[in-house]
Amino acid sequence: MQQRTPIEEQIDLPFVESLRISFQSLKIRFGRSIITTAGITLGIAFLVSVWTNNEIGVALQESGRQSTINTFEETTEQGISTKDIWLIVMSLIVCVVGIANSMLMAVTERFREIGTMKCLGALDGFVVRLFLLESGFQGFSGALIGALIGTLGAVLLGLKDYGLDLFFYFPLLPAQPENGPMQLGVIIVILLGCILGMILAVIGSSFPAWRAAKLPPAEAMRTEV
Amino acid sequence: MADIVVKTEDVVKEYRMGSNILRALDGINIEIERGEYISLMGPSGSGKSTLFNMIGALDRPTEGQVYIDGQNMSQLSQRQIAAFRCHRVGYIFQSYNLLHVRSAHGNVTLPMIFAGISERERNERAEKLLDMVGLGDRMYHLPDELSGGQRQRVAIARALANDPSIILADEPTANLDTITGREIIDLIKRLNNEQGVTVISATHDLKMLDVSDRIVDIRDGLVERIRNRDEIDIEVGEVGGEGE
Numbered sequence: 001m002q003q004r005t006p007i008e009e010q011i012d013l014p015f016v017e018s019l020r021i022s023f024q025s026l027k028i029r030f031g032r033s034i035i036t037t038a039g040i041t042l043g044i045a046f047l048v049s050v051w052t053n054n055e056i057g058v059a060l061q062e063s064g065r066q067s068t069i070n071t072f073e074e075t076t077e078q079g080i081s082t083k084d085i086w087l088i089v090m091s092l093i094v095c096v097v098g099i100a101n102s103m104l105m106a107v108t109e110r111f112r113e114i115g116t117m118k119c120l121g122a123l124d125g126f127v128v129r130l131f132l133l134e135s136g137f138q139g140f141s142g143a144l145i146g147a148l149i150g151t152l153g154a155v156l157l158g159l160k161d162y163g164l165d166l167f168f169y170f171p172l173l174p175a176q177p178e179n180g181p182m183q184l185g186v187i188i189v190i191l192l193g194c195i196l197g198m199i200l201a202v203i204g205s206s207f208p209a210w211r212a213a214k215l216p217p218a219e220a221m222r223t224e225v
Numbered sequence: 226m227a228d229i230v231v232k233t234e235d236v237v238k239e240y241r242m243g244s245n246i247l248r249a250l251d252g253i254n255i256e257i258e259r260g261e262y263i264s265l266m267g268p269s270g271s272g273k274s275t276l277f278n279m280i281g282a283l284d285r286p287t288e289g290q291v292y293i294d295g296q297n298m299s300q301l302s303q304r305q306i307a308a309f310r311c312h313r314v315g316y317i318f319q320s321y322n323l324l325h326v327r328s329a330h331g332n333v334t335l336p337m338i339f340a341g342i343s344e345r346e347r348n349e350r351a352e353k354l355l356d357m358v359g360l361g362d363r364m365y366h367l368p369d370e371l372s373g374g375q376r377q378r379v380a381i382a383r384a385l386a387n388d389p390s391i392i393l394a395d396e397p398t399a400n401l402d403t404i405t406g407r408e409i410i411d412l413i414k415r416l417n418n419e420q421g422v423t424v425i426s427a428t429h430d431l432k433m434l435d436v437s438d439r440i441v442d443i444r445d446g447l448v449e450r451i452r453n454r455d456e457i458d459i460e461v462g463e464v465g466g467e468g469e
Contacts, residue, residue, distance in 0.1 A: 007296055010307035011341045021338075028326040028367075116322045119283065120383070121311020121339035123304065217310075218284040221322065 010123055018126065022133040032106070033138060039102030040142030040197050041149065043095035048150030048193040049157075050091040052186050054084045056158040059171035059183060096200060103135060103204030107212065108223075114212045115220030127213040128206055135205035136198060143197020147190040229295075230391065230423050231257040231280055236289035238275050238446075249275040251446035252289070257425060259390070262417045262436060265427040267443035273427040274395055276443060280425060281314055281393045282306050293391075311339050315384025315422075317413075319396035321376040323368040329355060329379045330364045336386040347386075354382040358412065374405035381412060392416065394426040398433070410436055 026033050114127050158166045174185040184192075212220050238250040249272045257263050265273040278284040279291050282298055291298045293313065301309065316322075323332050330351050337347035355364050358378040360371075368376050377397060384392055394413060398406035414436040417424045426433060434440060442449040 005294070007294070007301060007305045007309050007313070009302070009304040010311060010339070013338065013341070017338060024331075025326050112322070113324055116324060117335070118307070119281075119310055119316050119322070120336040121307050121387075123307050126339075216278075216284040218278040221283075221318075 010121060012123070013126055018129050018133060022130050022137075025130070026134055026137065036102050036106045037138045037142035037145075040099050040139055040201055041146035043098040043200075044143040044146030044193045044197040045150040045153070047088075047091045047095045047196070048147045048189055049153040050087050050150075051189045051193075052151050052154035053157055054088065055171045055183055055186060055189060056154060056162075056166065057084070059169050060158075060162050060165065095196070099139075099197065099200040100204040103201055104208055107131060107205050107208040111212050111220050111223040114209065115215070115217040115223075118213070118217040118220065124210075124213040128210050131205045131209035132202060135201045139198035139201025140194060142201065143194045146197060147193035150193065151186060151190060227256075228259040229256050230259045230261075230293065231255070231425065232292040233276075233279065234290045234292070236276070236279055236286045236291060238272075238279065238284070239287045249446055250279070250286070253279075253443075253446070253448055255441055255448060255451070257423065259423055260417070260421045262414065262424045262438045263426065264433050264437040264440045265425065265443055266429055266434075266440050267449075268429065271443045272446040273443045275446075277393060277395050277425070277427040281316060282309055283316075307339075311336055312387050313389055313391060315381075315386070315389040315392045317377070317380050317384050317392065317394040317397045319399045321368070321373075321380045321400075323376055323379055323383075325368055328365045328367055329360055329371065329375075329382075332368070332379055333383045333386055336383060340387050342387075350386065351382070354385055355379070358382045372405075373401050374408065377401060377405075377409050378412070381409070381416075385416070389422065391423045391425065394424065394428075396428055396430070397426065398428070398430045403432075406430060407432060 117127060118124075155166070171183050171185050172187055174183060174188055212223075233253050233255050236250050236253040237248070240247045240249055251272075253272075253276055265276060267273045275284070279286050280293070282291075282293075282301075285299070293309070298306070298309075310316075323329075324335065327335065330348075333351040333354055334347045337350065342350070352361070352364065355361055358381055360375060360378050360382070363371060363375065368379065371379065377400075380397075392413065397413065398409055401409060410430075410432055413424055413426070416422050417436075426437075438454055440452045442452070
């Protein structure tokens with residue numbers, strides 16, 4: 001058997017090319033992208049609203065004012081109650097599971113596409129980078145919108161409970177009251193919400209994308225959803 | 226000495242189905258010459274698509290070796306395999322496997338993007354290829370806006386994007402009506418004749434017999450027999466005679 005020209009090594013694509021392909025994909029799949037992003041938005045909105053609501057409650061109690069409606073004994077004692085912790089943890093879990101689920105679904109339905117791209121010469125790393133970029137963008141935009149919606153919701157709720165006093169004592173920045181728990185402030189809560197949404201989206205999509213990219217193309221293309 | 230482009234040595238492929246092991250290929254030995262048009266024939270489940278995947282480096286054999294252009298595929302790095310898929314082989318699938326988010330033009334340019342070809346050059350080449358397969362006027366349509374035959378033409382144009390020396394076609398006509406299927410076969414045969422591309426096709430479409438140089442019959446994961454074109458012509462005639 002004759003030895004022909006040796007098989008060369010596949011080149012890496014420039015970053016701009018990956019960026020272009022991933023944005024093109026988001027744009028054409030706009031409807032589906034919106035649904036996936038909405039999953040992230042909802043999760044983060046829920047988490048941030050509960051968290052901000054708690055921050056507002058604590059700040060107002062520190063200032064000596066109390067909700068006209070919810071005067072739980074436990075909240076007046078300690079600022080942050082077990083009920084609040086429970087709510088935050090629950091919302092965090094809902095957020096994690098919701099985002100991971102929506103990203104997993106979005107990638108799994110694209111296994112065939114991953115297999116096809118590998119048939120055409122895509123490196124595993126390129127496939128993963130594509131999903132990383134797409135999900136990072138979806139995660140950040142979804143989480144930012146979610147965090148803003150969540151904050152708005154908490155503010156409206158606060159207005160109902162505390163009236164206009166809310167704006168005088170609004171916990172925008174971090175604070176450390178003398179006899180109370182550390183307060184993160186709403187800006188930090190929004191920021192954390194955004195980071196969390198983005199990290200969850202990126203992990204939720206890159207992990208299955210990495211797994212699919214590692215599969216031989218024949219197997220990836222066989223996968224039925 | 227014959228110029229062998231594909232050679233398989235005792236290729237075995239096993240799939241694990243729960244606690245059972247399914248032996249899809251049971252020691253396949255074939256040699257394919259450059260410029261040949263080969264059809265892998267066999268009923269569903271015979272292993273022809275599995276063999277197709279082995280030759281195209283789309284899956285790894287459990288045992289045995291596949292040599293393409295004299296290179297042992299199991300010794301290639303991940304980057305070399307990607308380059309092999311990108312430059313040496315063009316794949317055509319039964320279900321077209323086009324990317325639905327990219328237009329016909331976008332599908333054809335993708336392998337060229339992976340090959341690092343400049344934007345201007347790939348646009349020119351994609352237009353030329355789509356013209357050649359008769360889709361010059363539907364270049365910017367999405368696959369969903371095209372008929373089955375048109376989609377398969379896009380897939381053929383895409384398979385040719387990086388000027389491969391081998392075309393691998395897995396049941397390319399199975400989802401098409403008779404006339405469209407015929408057109409696709411003629412197109413592939415033309416590439417084989419005019420450009421000297423080696424064509425390896427898994428099929429059970431009898432129309433494919435006509436254009437093949439050799440037919441490899443696969444049954445139960447083994448090569449049952451290899452027939453050349455003369456024998457095929459006689460058999461096709463017999464089949465026609467019986468029907469009358």
